[in-house]
Amino acid sequence: MVDYFSPFDATVVTLLRDAGAIITGKTNMDEFAMGSTSTNNLVSVVNPHRGKEGEELSAGGSSGGSAAAVAAGLAWGYYLLFLIPSYILSLLFLFCSLGCLFFGVNRCASNGVHGRAIGTDTGGSVRLPASYCGIIGFKPTYGLLSRYGIISYAHSLDTVGLFTRTIPDTISLFRTSLSVSPSPSNRIDILNKHDKHDPTSLSPALRNLFPRPRNQGSRSWTFGIPREYNLPSLHPSMTRAWSTAISKLRSSGNTVNTISLPRTREALSAYYVLATAEAASNLARYDGVRYGFTTADDDVGGYRDSVLAARNAGLGEEVRRRILLGNYTLSARLISFPTHSLFAVRWW
Amino acid sequence: MCVHLSFHFGSQIAAVFQSFNLMICTSRGAEFRPVDRRSATPTSTHHENNAYSMTRPSGLKRLPRFRSLHTASTDPYNAFLSQYPIPRSPLSDSKPDSPLYGKSIALKDNICTNDALPTTCASRTLESTSLPLNPLPLSPIPFPRLLCGVCLFVVHC
Numbered sequence: 001m002v003d004y005f006s007p008f009d010a011t012v013v014t015l016l017r018d019a020g021a022i023i024t025g026k027t028n029m030d031e032f033a034m035g036s037t038s039t040n041n042l043v044s045v046v047n048p049h050r051g052k053e054g055e056e057l058s059a060g061g062s063s064g065g066s067a068a069a070v071a072a073g074l075a076w077g078y079y080l081l082f083l084i085p086s087y088i089l090s091l092l093f094l095f096c097s098l099g100c101l102f103f104g105v106n107r108c109a110s111n112g113v114h115g116r117a118i119g120t121d122t123g124g125s126v127r128l129p130a131s132y133c134g135i136i137g138f139k140p141t142y143g144l145l146s147r148y149g150i151i152s153y154a155h156s157l158d159t160v161g162l163f164t165r166t167i168p169d170t171i172s173l174f175r176t177s178l179s180v181s182p183s184p185s186n187r188i189d190i191l192n193k194h195d196k197h198d199p200t201s202l203s204p205a206l207r208n209l210f211p212r213p214r215n216q217g218s219r220s221w222t223f224g225i226p227r228e229y230n231l232p233s234l235h236p237s238m239t240r241a242w243s244t245a246i247s248k249l250r251s252s253g254n255t256v257n258t259i260s261l262p263r264t265r266e267a268l269s270a271y272y273v274l275a276t277a278e279a280a281s282n283l284a285r286y287d288g289v290r291y292g293f294t295t296a297d298d299d300v301g302g303y304r305d306s307v308l309a310a311r312n313a314g315l316g317e318e319v320r321r322r323i324l325l326g327n328y329t330l331s332a333r334l335i336s337f338p339t340h341s342l343f344a345v346r347w348w
Numbered sequence: 349m350c351v352h353l354s355f356h357f358g359s360q361i362a363a364v365f366q367s368f369n370l371m372i373c374t375s376r377g378a379e380f381r382p383v384d385r386r387s388a389t390p391t392s393t394h395h396e397n398n399a400y401s402m403t404r405p406s407g408l409k410r411l412p413r414f415r416s417l418h419t420a421s422t423d424p425y426n427a428f429l430s431q432y433p434i435p436r437s438p439l440s441d442s443k444p445d446s447p448l449y450g451k452s453i454a455l456k457d458n459i460c461t462n463d464a465l466p467t468t469c470a471s472r473t474l475e476s477t478s479l480p481l482n483p484l485p486l487s488p489i490p491f492p493r494l495l496c497g498v499c500l501f502v503v504h505c
Contacts, residue, residue, distance in 0.1 A: 314473030
């Protein structure tokens, strides 16, 4: 594991590269996407927007780095240039002219400012930072975007999400067919594709069942707004934005109905049970043997000691806490089975 | 000549780094040597001793030493864990008519890429991967190539 780099690109990355996009860097996040403030990591992400008194705010999480990069429009990192001594710079300079003559440098991307970033959303990890940083965050339905090549946190909840500054940018990332006539044959989807590597990716047959916008603006849609989402604790500005959006939908000829999702209240609890349980089994591989950090003294004890040391040193506090919680969930039956049978025997 | 040089400066530098393809900034680049993981003790990286100990009033953790240069210039929000320093061009076989052609995209750190960017999930457990190559192009340019470069440079100007 000393020089471990991923041997393959994630499907999302392959699709982006095929479309001509340029990967600029990897953005900061909560460790293993566990958290919603981007502070459970080595260095916290700072929101590009300041508070009223100039104080630093959280960028949200766990894809906080992606959101901050888009919100701030960060360009490429040039700072290594300062570290290069001048004589090397002059050598480079000579070499540059060579490169310029032979390779045609004009292909260099001029658009260096980030307008787009990719994140992942398990329990709000795209939606929260986009909201905190004031940009567009789009979490597609589970199964639409391939998750092949994405380090998993909770399989049944992980999705890939998009950060952009404008809606057209989101559309251009997700699919490009809105301006062209969107018949199935000439639809050019960039990311919204079936991937045979990802077993949870929706099949093409299933995708064809989805309604598609035929002509922009001519078709009306029916929207359901869950009653339970209108929380009394919501900030007034949020409520205002919410009702503005609803009235805009109505005024543009769509139908807006109130629906009820009565289990919304339990959703968060269910999420923490499911996600931690899945995380406990997903992160079991980072034991310092198959993957992960290995401590220097791992040869002293046996396997158990080395795994203990590696996981204690390698994983952060929040990650360890969630793994522990998940293991309690997963082993709940182990506890209840003997106790229940004992109780049964006693009662009998 | 000077005007000409300054006009081309940015793109030329970019091209060189691109052809070398070995310059990467990492935010955890405090140590810029390949780390021997067997000998790396938990206390030897900035994981505990720097990043966690210094806190801001708002509770956000502050950056360790090396990043200050970086933060001042391009990334004041700690948004990136690793980043290419210089604009690159899109893949040669990609579609030029695509709306994404030439657009830069940042990826969350749990999305695997097989280029020189490490995938760490912001976790120490995957930090094994400091840098694949020496980040500074210190390898000497062979003399014939250097001579060629000088000649072409003179002709070019």
